[in-house]
Amino acid sequence: MAEAARAAGRDPASVALTAVSKTQPPEAIDDALAAGLRVFGENRVQEAQGRWAGRRPALPDLEMRLIGPLQSNKAEDAVALFDVIETLDRQKLVGALASAAAKLGRSPRLLVQVNTGEEDQKAGVAPRDADAMIAMARAQGLTVEGLMAIPPADEAPILHFALLARIAERNGLSTLSMGMSADYEAAIRLGATHVRIGSALFGERNPGFAPSRD
Numbered sequence: 001m002a003e004a005a006r007a008a009g010r011d012p013a014s015v016a017l018t019a020v021s022k023t024q025p026p027e028a029i030d031d032a033l034a035a036g037l038r039v040f041g042e043n044r045v046q047e048a049q050g051r052w053a054g055r056r057p058a059l060p061d062l063e064m065r066l067i068g069p070l071q072s073n074k075a076e077d078a079v080a081l082f083d084v085i086e087t088l089d090r091q092k093l094v095g096a097l098a099s100a101a102a103k104l105g106r107s108p109r110l111l112v113q114v115n116t117g118e119e120d121q122k123a124g125v126a127p128r129d130a131d132a133m134i135a136m137a138r139a140q141g142l143t144v145e146g147l148m149a150i151p152p153a154d155e156a157p158i159l160h161f162a163l164l165a166r167i168a169e170r171n172g173l174s175t176l177s178m179g180m181s182a183d184y185e186a187a188i189r190l191g192a193t194h195v196r197i198g199s200a201l202f203g204e205r206n207p208g209f210a211p212s213r214d
């Protein structure tokens, strides 16, 4: 990853690795922690709670990032556990997160997920709705720090990464979570500040696993 940053003419310190630990066994997480990794991405609130709640107290510098879809009725659990929620993807969630933050006195930083390919099966706001969504969340006192996207699997990702970077720039947002195992080099060239890496780090996941709402 540092290599990809240097190849893109960027400071390696400007790109953070989010280790996507979903579905990994405890030993794999122990190994990642022993290797010094401290930024972890999880897809499901409950799975993350089970895996991380016990480890958290001993890891003051841990950063937990939610990268999977969030249901409104899990907003409180998510606000309690995560430092960053990358999947603010619809208006209804703004209210749910704002009340959870007020109730718990804890306000995770947020990324708005943009459905850059406007795919029906994918979460995220349409690119044309992103500015309004960011403004709405800010108006409710939430901290919107950046944007996240998962480009369509069957297209070259660079146009999607470039679109995300443009939306971030016009909204004054500094964080761009884009790029996964297969396309992180392109994402880094186009300005990613966070790449979300699962299989390239941990090996293949259980093939039976399909991301879903929980």
Ligand SMILES: *Cc1c(COP(=O)(O)O)cnc(C)c1O
Binding pocket: 020, 022, 043, 067, 068, 150, 180, 181, 182, 196, 197, 198, 199, 200, 211
């Ligand atoms: C699983 C997942 C990743 C990691 O994908 P890999 O291809 O294994 O690197 C990144 N982002 C999201 C949102 C994911 O669900």
